[in-house]
Amino acid sequence: MKHQQIDQDGQNSDKVIALKEADTRKVNQSRDHVFSKLNNLTLKKLKDQVIVITGASSGIGLVTARMAAAKGAKVVVAARNEKALMELVNELREKGHSATLVQADVGREEDVNKIAETAIKEFGHFDTWVNNAGISIFGHAMEVSIDDIKRMFATNFWGVVYGSKAAVKHFKERGVPSALINVGSLFGDRGTVIQSTYAAAKFSVHGWTESIRMELEKEKVPVSVTLIHPGRIDTPYNEHARSYLNKQPAHRGMIYPPEAVAEAILYSAENPKRDMFIGSQAKALYLVGTLCPRLTDKLMEFIMYRTQHANRPSKPPEDSALYHAGYGLHERGTNIGWIRSGSMYVKAAKHPIFSTTAAIGIGVAAWAAMKRKK
Template sequence: MTTDDTVTNTEQLEKQQSPKKKLKLKKVKDQVIVITGATSGIGLVTARMAAEKGAKVVAAARNEDALQELVDEVKKKGHEAIYVKADVGKEEDVNRIAETAISSFGRFDTWVNNAAVSVFGHAMDVTTEDMKRVFDTNFWGPVYGTRAAVKHFTSRGGPGALINVGSLFGDRGTVIQSTYASAKFALHGWTESIRMELEKEQVPVSVTLIHPGRIDTPYNEHARSYLDKQPAHYRSMIYPPEAAAEAILFAAEHPKRDMYIGSQAKAIAMLGALFPRLTDRLMEKIMYYSQHAERPSKPREKSALYHAGYGMHDRGTNKGWLRSRSYYAKTTKRPAVTAAVAVGLACVWAAVKRTK
């Protein structure tokens, strides 16, 4: 072995053993942000919020009329935005989103894989064709988006953020939405795996998984239903889409591994991991009656599974305990503050115990 070989090997070893430098992401106001599923629910609120903060927005969805309306709305307020009509279940469409962002703005800094669709029905009733279509959107769409984003971030040599929107049902299975839960489980596994690979190779990409609880969006109205009654979040705690949008844009600026939208999402994940059989029983008891409203279900052909649904609605027709925000998501933005509060409460509790 030559001296040059020894030096090269030593440098490589030092690089492997050195701690990964914390990524420094741009402020949202200085970013170009790609958002899929941008014409409804979380995606729509995120696009509007990002534009208000000064970001250049690349909105992608299947509904071209809604996309045009969104871009016109954003531009009238003095912000920059473009749209790409795309079906994220098709890799060529996803690549076209990336190409359009680069040709229009020269780059993109954050890619948000948000587009999703669901099927409500008993597992043995749902056709395998419908199951595959859900996976096309909810799993393969984020896979295609991840590949396009990482390729761009790697080639340009600068840091970027990849944000995948998962679900509380990606941490814990459920009845009635078995296909949706399975696709989100797959997305969670993909996100963790690609994060580790990129980190091992020290690729400058921040990978965040968003874990929304039940969010008040039209997602249930867009779903294909095998039920007699209309899918809906019902008789449960429901969070506003703004809570998820805030978490997404926080992750665009600050590298975060996971962000849970609502203590509901975190509690179900923890309960399922610690007490799986108890959680089975609870889900069996709660999820049958809390996933539909007391009105007839829409015909299957009117769902958004195979074609674009109606756009420009950020809220759904859900009924329950509608929260105005997620305090849990807000506190996890500042873990040091959260830890300090926890320590303070523990000290107070200990002091109280001593006086008794």
């Protein structure tokens, strides 16, 4: 009887092991199937998503949160300015949207983890994570203090690292196709003067994003990793920046609206994209900088010194948002120049059929700019 019992127990154990192995094979087959279609990864529609957005109290993050909610997404907004976030969430809820907030400094890992925990507690999960929070410094690299550079890197680079880790951990646990979207900069593709330390941080973001994309692909993790490359955008970015200049930082020249960046971000939340350039300006600088680096040096030296400030005194250092929250709920800044109504390049990236139209538009824009200079 004992031998029969042992044999029966052994058979039962073998069945359990076999079932577990079968389940594991099914999971792996399912994961491999998802991975095999990674380039055609099927992401949820915005109306079915929970989206986390950092730096959501102003500028690009604020516009993205409002647009995402309007499209039916549940949004989790995070920033240092709790008052602005509360007003934003109340605004969205009054319109019938689902939203929650987290006061957080993305330069602190524990704060970023709190964002993820809040999203899961409130909605059970999240589908897209947007690392958008950022701050700039206007000043020559040799003049900017080490403390200021470290603080800026804490937000612009380490905030992205912490956010990426928190998001990917959750995405791996769920095993559901998801999106990680990191907001870079045209200065992350090509260095610049005056915002040289900011460019260094964004170069780091670009390198980080490309590297983790490859590692996640190798691990067969069903996550779409997108890098956003904004050109010059009309947001309070310049007012929030720490300035070492005598004159107030400001964009001059061709400037794109934050809606164009939000459009690219939300398109990437639904459609796997490697890169999204906001404006031909960003793409052109990337291409010219790669193909003709020395010529680009000279062009940047000629153009950028005169186009990064307004003709008014710079705000004092204590008014910047480098070490504390800046003012909130402002989508636009006080920039000077030709503020576009949108980005035809983004339209082209979303709809290849518009590529020709975008090319024509860029040509017309260049011609118009030349006419104005005459």
